[in-house]
Amino acid sequence: MSSRVQPKIDGLPPGTTLPPDHVYFGPSETMEAVRRKIDRAAGLNVPILILGESGTGKEVLARYIHAHSPWADGPFVKVNCPAIPGTLIESELFGFEKGAFTGAHTAKPGRMEMAQSGTLFLDEIAEMDTSLQAKLLHVLQDGTFTHIGGQDEKSLDARVICATNRRLHREIETGAFRSDLLYRINVISVLLPPLRERREDIPYLAEYLRQQFNQRFQREAAPLSAEAVHLLQQREWPGNVRELENCIARYVVLGSEEAFYGERSEKPARRPACETTADGNIPLKRIAQQATRQMERDLIVKVLQANQWNRRRAAEVLKISYRALLYKVRQAGIPAKRPRQKPERPGEFPNQLPA
Template sequence: MSESKGSILVADDEESVRNLTSRVLSKMNYTVTTASNGEEVLDKVRNCSFDLLIMDIRMPKLDGMEAFKTLRINYPGLPIIMMTAFSTVETTLEAMRLGAFDYLTKPFDISEVKTAVEKAFSSRLENDVQSDTPKQASGLQIDAFVGSSPLMQEVFKTIGRVSVSNSSVLIQGESGTGKELVARTLHQYSNRKNKPFVTVNCGAIPEGILESEFFGHEKGAFTGAHSRKIGKFEFADGGTIFLDEIGEMSPMLQVKLLRALQEREFERIGGNEKIAVDVRVVAASNRNLRESIKEKTFRADLFYRLNVVSIFIPPLRERKEDIPLLAAYFRDKFCAKLGKQPKRISQEVIEVLQNYDWPGNVRELENIIEYAIVMGNGQVILAEDLPLEIATATKSQFSDKEGKPETLRAMVKSLEKGAIAAALQKTGGNKLQTSKVLGISRRALQYKIEEYGIE
């Protein structure tokens, strides 16, 4: 018998699917193990090493998505192919944002399974050859589009429903929440995905040239117009134009934009020719535009023209349950970028991150994780690898009796002591189980218990 090409775990609640998939993969000379629910998956992954996981989304006890969230954090190097009999844009987005290697819709052809598996193993081999450098696993993945909180679930559902339409969309949320990412996802899942996606930052372009950026100009239209220029709307014909920070636009230009949206045509500056375009408009603002209307700095008629569908991106401080998944995603991203093996994120780091208020939202978290990857030396990201300001910002929880911020070392010890005490309580005082939960040796656990005087 020839040597096995690798080990695969197949998880599906339907026995017929497990058996069929197992037979096919065994004939391809893979070693196959099966599981019938998410709890079995987690148990088998903890106790055995697998090269690939093929998992159904809907399973009893613990479904595939919930199992995936745990695996993404604790086993970042395991490629996962998701399966579902209920393929919608929403479920595709769900698999995509979690970082699935591939996505199969049941009933699937055997050839699809074979292709996906061979692709996964080829990618894994390629990573091994290239100095063990991890790569972004999936073409399904869109940068930083991660979240499992109820607030983000509503965002994903809205995107799934709206992406197939041509309706204008207004995205609102604080800076750093991912408004452009939502706009790009709307475009990618629309019928316009093979046409241009054009971005205009209305707050970054001087008012004097913004009209030219929008609609273009003819040669000689004004001083310095040495040649004809095609505007962003014309470039975006057939596709999507994303108007970022639209609340910064001057009242005069708001009028011209409104006319262009109403008539679906415009003239270049200095020209007489009417140019018709087929463009979907997605706009975004970090301002409350309804307040801007009251303050008479934004036109109500333009607002209602843009706000056919509204998507609000919640700030990170309101969805802190998403932080572990986001941190895991950024860890994978920067480990791959820097040519490092994926690191484990310690529980104390997760607790520090979840006790911070994130004024810069997801963008700030991304920067923090990159810093930790660059500055940390070991295979585990520790609290001491984080920037000092993140730790000191949680001083309301980690301070001395006089309310003064403690040193970073003291904060780390406080977190470590709390994590050990909580784990001991969870395992009923079983030190062997506690050491496994914490990912440290039993000897190290005993040393920490004595050091902190934990009873």
């Protein structure tokens, strides 16, 4: 029987209704620092730059800042820079007057106007081309902008939050990003760490997401077993929280922890013990021995199956002595005979070693 872990989560009593844009800060030192910084800066009209790999939660953090700011009653307007074609992004941002360019049959407000009294979230800002970066810098410096083809100055009365998963200093070196714009948007910067660097948050995040998905899908998926939590903590999570979120959604929908093992067949009992010891060491010799033993066991079972559990024949195929095979079978806890419940399937495995 697997033990159940139900982490205590501050401020999240069971059954709480969670807003869809909620961000969960884990107990890790880095996320605590992020929370402290945000709580101090959210109320002031200073630009905030959010950095972090894809899926680390830059957008949920931007929405959280908005929700905890004096502009919370205003709109949250997102500009997804890479999603808007280069030629359109300027008119999308600034708006335009009738006749400003071919096809401008009527005047249209831009996102800067739509964000008045709220938050303007410029997502993936490094994707903006440098000429538009210069225009944006102008707006941020003066606090005013004009429609394309217009004369009237309008004031930008919105908190600006920018985000990127690029390393802006590298982009500046290559000339793809303007350093003066970086200084302007970088009054407060927040770096969201990748999930692999805050593994202690994983049990809490997983539990938080389980509760969210249970609510959303009207399910009652149980808290995760200690083994499953341990498995999740071992992973590298290249897709960060987004990947973990998908994993937990799959668990809640399927209602089984098999969802965590996926196609990679990572059941804890079958994994080579690739784990650190309490002192943080990774004992290569021990891990290699365990992996070799596991491989040997799998192979012996396959060859025994292929030879109808005739151990003499299996020893010949494996090119070891009969005694050596008996020893290994005993050591690995392989049943001496074909297990009854398994139907015989001749030809399942060729009568020789695989190439």
